[in-house]
Every structure is written in structure tokens, then in C-alpha cells.
Amino acid sequence: MSALRKRAVWAERQIRLKGDESRHEQTDAWSNRDLIPLPPERRTWGWFHFFGFWAISSLNIANWQTPSTFLTQGLSVRQAMAIIVIGRTLIALFSTLIAWCGLKWHIGFTVQNRFTWGMRASYIPLLQRVLLNFIWNAVQCWNGGRLIAVCITCIWPSFARIENTFGPNMPTTTYEFVGFVVFWFLSTPFLWLRPEKFKIPFQIVCLWCGVGMLAWMTWALAVAKGVGPLWNTGQNIPGGSPWGASWLIMAGINQQIGSLAAGITNGSDFSRYARGRKHYIIGTVLSCMIAGVMVSFIGLVTASAAQKIYGEVFWNPPDLLMVMIDNGNASSKARAGVFFLSAGFAFTAMFENICGNAVAGGIDLAGLFPRYINIRRGAIITFVAAWVVQPWQLINRATTFIQVLSSFSVFLAPIMGMMACDYYLLRKRKIRLSHLYRTRDTDYWFWKGMNWRAIPAWTCGWAPTIGGLVVTVRMDPNPPRALIQLYFMAFLIGFFISATIFYALNVIFPIFEMDVFDETDIFGTFTPTEAAKIGIVPLESTDGFGMGVDGSENRHSSEHVKVDGSGGKA
Structure with a gap:
């Protein structure tokens, strides 16, 4: 072996993830510590964690401004x-519906799609999510930077008059860019915090x-x-408007659900920590129902x-x-009050x-x-990608592109419909974890x-x-009315059409014995109480021998896991 090849092999070994295989944290092409079914000791989230998780998606500028869209x-x-x-009622309903798989089987969205799409095709929804994460992370960093710029102005009022050192071809100012840079660097240390430890930031936010x-x-x-x-x-719909109140309300409800579609889709990524x-x-x-509604009301x-x-x-x-700073003549009291408010918004946007x-x-x-990226490394990559995405180009030039991103629920709702249909109707809430x-x-x-x-x-x-x-x-002046009406109901249409067709295809071209599960808890995923409810032999009750995830003998299960399509059917 040449010296160059030896160095390459050494480097690969250094960056490859390592897991405790005695805890079933094997690292291979489909698994690592952050992808396996979450064991009981890592499930640390109580009710306030989930309250905080959804609250941070409400305690923000976008939700504060929501009523303005409908009033205009x-x-x-x-x-x-x-x-x-x-809208918030439906968000709570769909969030629980999609996240239930994570609550019962303790797997996330990444793994959940494997039994619906197939092992390789599961990359299709996964790549959509990766793209959205990259772009929305960059956009959120930019929006948070605007709030940081206000905080800096409260400390040094002259900052608002800082000279713009960028040329005319740069669609931003030095004032905005400095805020973005400071926000990005202040956020970076939190990337080392694992989801199990999110309670204190949630409380502060x-x-x-x-x-x-x-x-x-x-x-x-x-x-x-x-x-x-x-x-x-009061209601004052312009006389020339092609839409009555009922259609505008329908569009508003669709917008409410769609704005959080990305978070609903991967709900099991976080529900598995419950x-x-x-x-x-x-x-x-x-x-x-409280934070989501109250923030819009307060705004x-x-x-x-x-x-x-x-x-x-x-x-x-x-x-x-x-405006509050200006009207307060930049007094210390005005600046202190504005700093408290803007810093609160900024910290919420950050987390x-x-x-x-x-x-x-x-x-x-x-x-x-899975061999090389865990949650922490992936989060760092996503965050660094903000510099590649260049949000100042998107925000200040391509408003149409941002509108497309906001409407991405058109593609996510069908994914959710298939997930719900497969899990509840076809598999009857039973999954073979070892086969994932x-x-x-x-x-x-x-x-x-x-x-x-x-x-x-x-x-x-x-x-x-x-x-x-x-x-x-495209803002067509006279679009076909039927197209717009369908778009006003995009989330519900996409969800139920995909669910119905997926169910029909599985009836016409059936997959036999979908409602099966492993008879033995080979990952150590379940507590004895959970295992008894599902009908699985818990890990500590096994006799020491069985079949591993890869089909080889494993000393942690009581019997061979069947690979011919049979399994537990309790």
C-alpha cells in the first residue's frame, strides 16, 4: 500500500463516526448513534420541552405579523x-398524527420514510428536507441579524449611521451585514448542544x-x-377582488398550516425524545393553542x-x-427598553x-x-452553508424565490399523507425495526x-x-380561477389525494404481511412496560442469543428474527 493510500485510509478512520456497539450504536451505511431507535435513557423531553419547541415557532416576527396578511x-x-x-388547531392535530410513529417506535423522520418509500427511495423526501434546511437556515440568520443590528444600535446609536462600504452591486448594506455576521457567530456555540439538553434554552426563550x-x-x-x-x-374586501371572504379564509387556513409544514413533516425527529x-x-x-394564538393577538x-x-x-x-428609539430621542430608557425587546426576539430567532x-x-x-455525519456535524454543515446560500441575495433581490419556499408545503403535504396512510391504515402501527x-x-x-x-x-x-x-x-394578472382555488386548498388536497392513491395502489398491488414487527427488542429500545404493551420480548428478558440487525448472530435477543416476512402480529 502506497504512503498516499495509507494516509487516505488513516484520514477516513479519523473522520468516521464511532459508536458503542454494546448499546447497538453500530455505524454503517444505514445507521449511527443518532439514527437508531432512541433508548430510554436518551428520552428526556417532558411536556415543557414540546411546549418550548412549538413556542419558538410562534414567538417570532412571522407569527407577530400574521394578522396583517389577512387584514390587507x-x-x-x-x-x-x-x-x-x-389553523393552530389543525397544526396541533397534524403534528400529533405524523409524530406518533416516533412516540411509539422512537425513530425519526429520516428512518421513518424507509418503510414507506423503500431504503433507497427514502432519499427523495430526505433531499427535499436538506435543501429546505440549508435555505431557511440562511434566511433565518439574515432575519435574526436585523434584530441584532437593532440591539447594537441600542448600545451605540451611531451604528445606525454607519457608512455603507459595499458597492452598488451588493444588495445589502454594511449595517445589515454586520448584524448577520454577529448573529451567525453568537449562534454557533449552541450547535454543540444535543437535543436531550434543550430544556434550559427553551425556558429562557x-x-x-x-x-x-x-x-x-x-x-x-x-x-x-x-x-x-x-x-x-371590519370586512372591507375590494370590489374588484375575485375572491369572497370564504375563499380568503380557506387560503388563510392553508397558509397557516403550510407555514409550519416542514416542522410537522419531521415531527418524529423530536417526538422520539419524549x-x-x-x-x-x-x-x-x-x-x-396558547403561544400560537396569543402572539398573533399581541402583535x-x-x-x-x-x-x-x-x-x-x-x-x-x-x-x-x-421608530421607538427615534421618538424617544435615543434616551437611555428608550434604548434599554428596545434592547430588551429586540434581544428577546433575536434569541428566539436564534434558537x-x-x-x-x-x-x-x-x-x-x-x-x-451515516458513517461520517451525526446530528452535531450535520448541524455545523447546515450552518456553514448559510455563507454559500448568501441570504442577502435572496431576501433583497429574489422575493419570488422566498415565496416559493413558503409554498413548499405543496410537496410536503403529499409526503405526510403517504406517511399517515402507510403507518395507520396499511401497517396498523406495526414496524420491523431491525429491517430498517x-x-x-x-x-x-x-x-x-x-x-x-x-x-x-x-x-x-x-x-x-x-x-x-x-x-x-409569477403574479399572472388573470390566472385560471380553478388553479387558484386548488392552490388555496393545497395542503389538504395534497395530503388526502396522496394518501388515497397510495392506499389504492397497495390494495391493487399488495405487499403481504405489512403489519408485522420484531418479536424481540434487539436494540434495547423499549422499557418493560412499553414492550409488554406492544407484545415484544424486552432486551433484558432474552437468553443471550439471537439475530442482529445485519442478520448475524447477536447475543442480545432470545430468538432469531425471522426474515421471511413473518413476525409478531399481536
């Missing part, structure tokens, strides 16, 4: 808030930003001596009161914060990005390259690693709505 379309305040309540929002609303109401005229906005199912349900429902009331104070409606928090994009991206990348981590003698290889039924089912889910997305993004 001509809907009333009551209609806008009704959309938000209905919820308390700081929640109290800050309530204090901001209280201040605005006190100074304005009540709400402004915006609060009394100490118990009730923790996930309680935390998710409370957060969706509406604050914007209305600020209209009475400043004579103009400011929906964007950074803009309103800068929302780390949890929802960087860590989620790390899990997805681990599914693509190998390509030899596995029920999930199908045809050359691909379940061909998934491709047409997924395609039929987004085909009816893609036309509406295209004409909306």
Missing part, C-alpha cells in the same frame, strides 16, 4: 383571528420573549390609552396601539423598534433556527451519510430499494396544485 386582503379582525385559531411581548403590548396600550383604529377593522406520549400531546396542544393589539401613537401602522417589529433548521438539517444529513437498518433480507427493500407505489402517489398529490403555485409566484 380585506378581512375583518374577527375573521383574521378565526383563521389563526382554526419562552420566558424572555413571552414577557417582552406582553410588556410591549402593555406599554403601547398605556401610552395610546387604548387600542387604535386598526383593532376595529419521556411519554402524554408529554408530547400536552406540550404540543398547549403551545399551538395585532400592539400594531393597533402603535398606530394611535405614531400615526402609522408598523407590522415589522424591527421597524417599530427603530428557532438552531432547533428547527440546523439540528433538523443535521438529522437529515446523518441519514444521507439493512439491505439484505429486509421487508423494506421492495424493488431495488424503492417502493414504486410511493412515486405516483406523491406526484398525484402535488400535480393538481403546482399550477396555482406557478401562476401565483
Whole structure:
């Protein structure tokens, strides 16, 4: 072996992940420590973890501004808030539905897709998620940088007048870019934090930003001596509008669900960390219905009161914060108050990005390259990719591209429909865990690693709505009415069409004995109570010999795991 080859082999061994095989943390083409079914000692999330997880997707600028979208379309305040309540209810429902597999079998989205799409075809939804994680991480870093710029201005007011050193071809300013750089570097240390340890950041985020929002609303109401005229906005749909209130409400509900479709799709990535199912349900429902609704309500009331104070409606928090500094003549009190508020928003954006994009991206990348990438390495790669994506180009130039990303639920909803259909109706909530981590003698290889039924089912889910997305993004002046109507219902249409077609294809071209599971807990995944409920022999009850994940003898199971399609059917 040449010296160069020896160095290459040495380098490969150094970067290759290592796991404790006595804990079934084998590292190969399909498995590593972060992909195996999560053992009980790593399931540390209680109800507040899930409350915080969903709260950080609510305690942000986008949710604060949500009512503005509906009011500018001509809907009333009551209609806008009704959309938000209905949307959040459906988000809680779909989140629980999709995440249940992780709660029972303790596997994430990356592995969950293998029994629906096939081992190799599971890369199709995985690559979509990786792309979204890269781009949304960059966009969130840029938006967080705007808040950091406000914080810096509160400390050094002259920063707002910093000279722009970029040329005319750069679609940003030095002021914005410095905020982005500072936000990116401040976020980096949190990438080393494993999901098991997220409780303290969740507590800080919820308390700081929640109290800050309530204090901001209280201040605005006190100074304005009540709400402004915006609060009394009634239905005022323009006469030339082609849409009535019912269609605008339907579109608003679809937008509400679609805005969180990415987080719903990979819900099992985080639900698998739950100490118990009730923790996930309680935390998710409370957060969706309390934090999700209240932030939009507070944003509406604050914007209305600020209209009475400043004579103009400011929906964007950074803009309103800068106005507050200016009207306070940059006094120390004004700057301290604005710093507290902007820092709360910035910290929330920071951890929302780390949890929802960087860590989620790390899990997805681990599914693509299990030998070399775990959650931490994948999160770092996702975060570094922000410099490659260059969000200042996307935000300031390509607003159409951002609109496309926001509408990506057109492609994600069909994936969720297939996941739900396969897990609940076809497999009857039973999975062979050992078959999800190998390509030899596995029920999930199908045809050359691909379940061909998934491709047409997924395609039929987004085909009816893609036309509406295209004409909306292109802003066609007179688009076909039917296309827009389908697009207004894109999430529900995609979900149920794909679920129905996937079910029909499995009935016409059946896969025999789908509702089977391993008789023995070969991973040490389940507590004795969990194993008894499912009908699995727990690891500690085995006699020391059995079949491993790769089909070889394993000293941790009581009998050979069958590879001929049979298995437990309790």
C-alpha cells in the first residue's frame, strides 16, 4: 500500500463516526448513534420541552405579523383571528398524527420514510428536507441579524449611521451585514448542544420573549390609552377582488398550516425524545393553542396601539423598534427598553433556527451519510452553508424565490399523507425495526430499494396544485380561477389525494404481511412496560442469543428474527 493510500485510509478512520456497539450504536451505511431507535435513557423531553419547541415557532416576527396578511386582503379582525385559531388547531392535530410513529417506535423522520418509500427511495423526501434546511437556515440568520443590528444600535446609536462600504452591486448594506455576521457567530456555540439538553434554552426563550411581548403590548396600550383604529377593522374586501371572504379564509387556513409544514413533516425527529406520549400531546396542544394564538393577538393589539401613537401602522417589529428609539430621542430608557425587546426576539430567532433548521438539517444529513455525519456535524454543515446560500441575495433581490419556499408545503403535504396512510391504515402501527437498518433480507427493500407505489402517489398529490403555485409566484394578472382555488386548498388536497392513491395502489398491488414487527427488542429500545404493551420480548428478558440487525448472530435477543416476512402480529 502506497504512503498516499495509507494516509487516505488513516484520514477516513479519523473522520468516521464511532459508536458503542454494546448499546447497538453500530455505524454503517444505514445507521449511527443518532439514527437508531432512541433508548430510554436518551428520552428526556417532558411536556415543557414540546411546549418550548412549538413556542419558538410562534414567538417570532412571522407569527407577530400574521394578522396583517389577512387584514390587507380585506378581512375583518374577527375573521383574521378565526383563521389563526382554526389553523393552530389543525397544526396541533397534524403534528400529533405524523409524530406518533416516533412516540411509539422512537425513530425519526429520516428512518421513518424507509418503510414507506423503500431504503433507497427514502432519499427523495430526505433531499427535499436538506435543501429546505440549508435555505431557511440562511434566511433565518439574515432575519435574526436585523434584530441584532437593532440591539447594537441600542448600545451605540451611531451604528445606525454607519457608512455603507459595499458597492452598488451588493444588495445589502454594511449595517445589515454586520448584524448577520454577529448573529451567525453568537449562534454557533449552541450547535454543540444535543437535543436531550434543550430544556434550559427553551425556558429562557419562552420566558424572555413571552414577557417582552406582553410588556410591549402593555406599554403601547398605556401610552395610546387604548387600542387604535386598526383593532376595529371590519370586512372591507375590494370590489374588484375575485375572491369572497370564504375563499380568503380557506387560503388563510392553508397558509397557516403550510407555514409550519416542514416542522410537522419531521415531527418524529423530536417526538422520539419524549419521556411519554402524554408529554408530547400536552406540550404540543398547549403551545399551538396558547403561544400560537396569543402572539398573533399581541402583535395585532400592539400594531393597533402603535398606530394611535405614531400615526402609522408598523407590522415589522424591527421597524417599530427603530421608530421607538427615534421618538424617544435615543434616551437611555428608550434604548434599554428596545434592547430588551429586540434581544428577546433575536434569541428566539436564534434558537428557532438552531432547533428547527440546523439540528433538523443535521438529522437529515446523518441519514444521507451515516458513517461520517451525526446530528452535531450535520448541524455545523447546515450552518456553514448559510455563507454559500448568501441570504442577502435572496431576501433583497429574489422575493419570488422566498415565496416559493413558503409554498413548499405543496410537496410536503403529499409526503405526510403517504406517511399517515402507510403507518395507520396499511401497517396498523406495526414496524420491523431491525429491517430498517439493512439491505439484505429486509421487508423494506421492495424493488431495488424503492417502493414504486410511493412515486405516483406523491406526484398525484402535488400535480393538481403546482399550477396555482406557478401562476401565483409569477403574479399572472388573470390566472385560471380553478388553479387558484386548488392552490388555496393545497395542503389538504395534497395530503388526502396522496394518501388515497397510495392506499389504492397497495390494495391493487399488495405487499403481504405489512403489519408485522420484531418479536424481540434487539436494540434495547423499549422499557418493560412499553414492550409488554406492544407484545415484544424486552432486551433484558432474552437468553443471550439471537439475530442482529445485519442478520448475524447477536447475543442480545432470545430468538432469531425471522426474515421471511413473518413476525409478531399481536
